Amino acid sequence: MKTLALTTERRNELAALLDDERRLRAEYPKVAEYMVTSPMLPGTDDAQADAEFELRLLHYMTSSKERVQNPYWEILAPSVFEHDGRRVVNGGSLTGSGRLAYAETFLQAAYAYAIPSPETLEWIAGFCADRPVVELGAGRGYWASQLSNCGVLIDAFDAKPPDRTNNVSFDRSVGQLDAWYQIGNLKDFEDRVRDRSDHVLFLCWPPGWGNTMASWALTEFEKAGGSRLVFIGEPSGGKTGDDAFFDGLDARWNLESEDTQFVSWWNLGDVAQGWTRR
Template identity: 60%
Template sequence: MAQVTMTTQRWDELKALLQDDRRLQTEYPKVAEYLEMATRLPGTGDDQADAAFDLRFVHYMTGGAAVSSNPYWDIVEPLVFEHEGRRVVNGGRAEGSARLAFAQLILQSAYAYAVPSPQTIEWISGFCAGLPIVELGAGRGYWAAQLSRSGLPVEAYDVEPPDKTENISFPGASGQVDVWHPVRDLDGFATRSEVADYVLFLCWPPGWGDKMASEALSSFERAGGKRLVYIGEPKGGKTGNDAFFDALAARWSLDSVDPHFVSWWTEADVAQGWVRN
């Protein structure tokens, strides 16, 4: 596993933090929770690799924007391997590990459910063909932040912006950024132009029969929308509802699939670009 590089000053900061349990619990409770649990969970079997991952986790989770503009990716990148034709975060083991699965829960809550690799951000930018992006169900706006940094105009909306209201999928915690990009509520979306001169971006829209995905797509269609980026699982998975997938099959064509998309080994999500028939 690639070693993380840092300045002597940063190394001293981390040592001081890790030597002060009370401060770690107060300032970075999620990091403290991970470190406490990690020692109880089986890792990869390679103690050196597990220690390197723990260091990356602590460094990027506590360093903020000063150490990385995409900490999620910087934490997981060395654990990305090819498996059955897919790029997955599994640490080189088909079954992953219990320790990595626990880290996954914390990282998805702190950043986003899907992993925004630089290659996927570049693929989305190409698919947009110069159009801006509107993301619905943006959560913390982590993907919106990465897309904005790539030069794309991005608007992000969520029914429960984490910096303004309680969001059970993205709960607040000390030492953790509430939003990475401005996220407005749906009232803000309702006041924007009704002409869909943008690419609709749905990243892990809720599943289990929730109507959010199908209603967002229907509204987009009524406004004349032509291009959709969908990141999530296939029909019957954890994301989207049947009506959403039925609408895609009836009125849309799959134009592009990101071949370099990175998924957690526990998920079946993909990145797809759709165009209206």
């Protein structure tokens, strides 16, 4: 595995941060909690790879937004391997590890549930074909930020914008961004899409377990005459979307494109799909 290239100055900065537990907890409490807990969990069979992963996480999670454009991907990229025709983050171990499972939940809360690899961002931009994008359920707006950096015109919305309201999935903490992009609320979303079909609807990990957000968004999009949808999440019966959403796709939409380069955590079954209205 390629070693993270850091300047001597940056290595000294990180060493000083680790050596000063009080400062680490004050400036980056979530990172401090991670660094304490992770070593107590079983890693992969490659101790060097595990150590490199920890270094990348420490480096990128204590770097500014201006310094690193896509820290989530930078942390994970060297841990991506191909398995059964899929690109997955497993650290080279088919069963992952306890440490990676902990990192998964930690990084999902800090950034986003799905992983925005450069290939997937490019695939979305191509599927949208210069149309503006509207994302509902944007969380911290991490995907919106990355797509915007790729030249996609995107508006992002969430029922609970984490920089303004309490969002249990994306809680606030010192040392990390509450939002990576401007996030509107549901009222803003309704005003944006009312009687307009000039956009692509983007749903990235819409809530499952009976939550009707995905089917509601699809219905409103159809009412406005929408015809192009990007869905990232697990298929029907998984952790995302509700039955009515998937039934609607089956009945009224065609699966036009699927990103074969999409990267998932090894223990998830999410996919990236592009749908068009029949």
